[in-house]
Amino acid sequence: MSQHIVSPKIYFLIFAALFALTALTTGVAFIDLGPYNTVAALAVAVTKAILVILFFMHVRYSPHLTRIVVAAGFFWLAILITLTLSDFRTRSWTPRPSGWEISAFSPQDGR
Amino acid sequence: MSEAPLALAHQFDDLDQQHEAGSLGMWVFLVTEIMFFGGLFAGYTIYRSLYLEGFVAGSHILNIKLGATNTAVLIASSFTMAMAVHSAQKGRRRAVMGFLLLTMLLGFTFLGIKCVEYHDKYVEHLIPCESVACSNLGLQFAPVEQALQEIQKQHAQLAHVELYFCFYFFMTGMHALHMIIGIGIMTYLLLMARRGKFNAQYYAPIEVAGLYWHFVDIVWIFLFPLLYLIGGRY
Numbered sequence: 642m643s644q645h646i647v648s649p650k651i652y653f654l655i656f657a658a659l660f661a662l663t664a665l666t667t668g669v670a671f672i673d674l675g676p677y678n679t680v681a682a683l684a685v686a687v688t689k690a691i692l693v694i695l696f697f698m699h700v701r702y703s704p705h706l707t708r709i710v711v712a713a714g715f716f717w718l719a720i721l722i723t724l725t726l727s728d729f730r731t732r733s734w735t736p737r738p739s740g741w742e743i744s745a746f747s748p749q750d751g752r
Numbered sequence: 753m754s755e756a757p758l759a760l761a762h763q764f765d766d767l768d769q770q771h772e773a774g775s776l777g778m779w780v781f782l783v784t785e786i787m788f789f790g791g792l793f794a795g796y797t798i799y800r801s802l803y804l805e806g807f808v809a810g811s812h813i814l815n816i817k818l819g820a821t822n823t824a825v826l827i828a829s830s831f832t833m834a835m836a837v838h839s840a841q842k843g844r845r846r847a848v849m850g851f852l853l854l855t856m857l858l859g860f861t862f863l864g865i866k867c868v869e870y871h872d873k874y875v876e877h878l879i880p881c882e883s884v885a886c887s888n889l890g891l892q893f894a895p896v897e898q899a900l901q902e903i904q905k906q907h908a909q910l911a912h913v914e915l916y917f918c919f920y921f922f923m924t925g926m927h928a929l930h931m932i933i934g935i936g937i938m939t940y941l942l943l944m945a946r947r948g949k950f951n952a953q954y955y956a957p958i959e960v961a962g963l964y965w966h967f968v969d970i971v972w973i974f975l976f977p978l979l980y981l982i983g984g985r986y
Contacts, residue, residue, distance in 0.1 A: 649835060656831035664820075666981065670816070678983070686973050690974070697969075698966045698967075706772070717783075725798065729801070730801070
């Protein structure tokens with residue numbers, strides 16, 4: 642009936658994994674993978690975040706309601722970033738109306 | 753079952769329900785925090801995609817060793833915080849206090865290293881600031897020779913590197929502010945634990961503070977690769 646108590650052994654394993662992943666992501670930054678450097682760095686960061694959320698934050702042992710709230714939070718974050726980027730990355734696809742040439746958000750201008 | 757345990761607030765059926773409600777409430781708050789930092793991450797992503805050279809140059813100016821060390825320190829503090837919650841669940845008062853102190857110590861270590869980094873950037877004149885009041889304090893954005901070489905190597909414009917440092921200082925600054933608040937909360941928990949306010953049935957404040965601390969750790973887990981590891985160091 643009482644709360645699920647995670648054993649210190651699991652906490653320590655997660656800590657070791659997080660430490661190893663930090664070393665990995667720092668090491669990978671010194672190897673030339675082209676555009677995959679960013680992909681690798683983000684993949685490691687997401688893995689670490691999932692480990693922290695599932696084990697340190699007990700979401701793995703939490704009721705469904707808590708899990709839905711957590712998932713909804715990150716889903717909304719995904720919407721925020723995806724829709725904002727899809728706007729900015731597609732602005733150059735269509736011609737600007739005349740008179741709008743000098744735009745504060747033009748990717749080309751410096752300062 | 754004639755008397756309810758002291759730890760149970762009257763509006764809950766049992767301890768399990770009380771515990772779930774507490775965690776759920778904290779998670780709702782953390783979702784608002786995800787949205788807060790999410791806005792910063794979205795802004796960062798847009799400007800990084802527009803001015804990549806500037807962001808690469810800015811990232812290469814940062815001290816990767818100090819950044820990686822701080823990541824390790826913060827992960828260790830998350831581990832000790834998890835152990836503090838574990839000790840609370842077992843009702844071990846002295847262990848709770850020990851692990852809370854250890855977590856605070858690691859938190860201060862992180863902030864100390866952050867201060868060293870901020871000071872380095874101050875000395876290198878990398879604080880983004882334009883007004884006269886700022887330049888009177890020596891806070892103008894006028895990179896020293898070494899940083900300028902890196903900026904030229906990446907063919908980056910000075911204004912774009914300055915924008916990178918705006919994001920760097922605001923994001924790491926907001927993260928550091930959250931850590932200072934977390935250390936303040938732990939100071940309060942330490943006093944409550946010393947007075948014997950917690951037991952194996954009632955430890956919700958420690959659990960909820962743990963969730964907060966782990967969340968701050970997650971923010972840094974993303975800040976480290978996004979600020980320090982842009983474009984590779986080879």
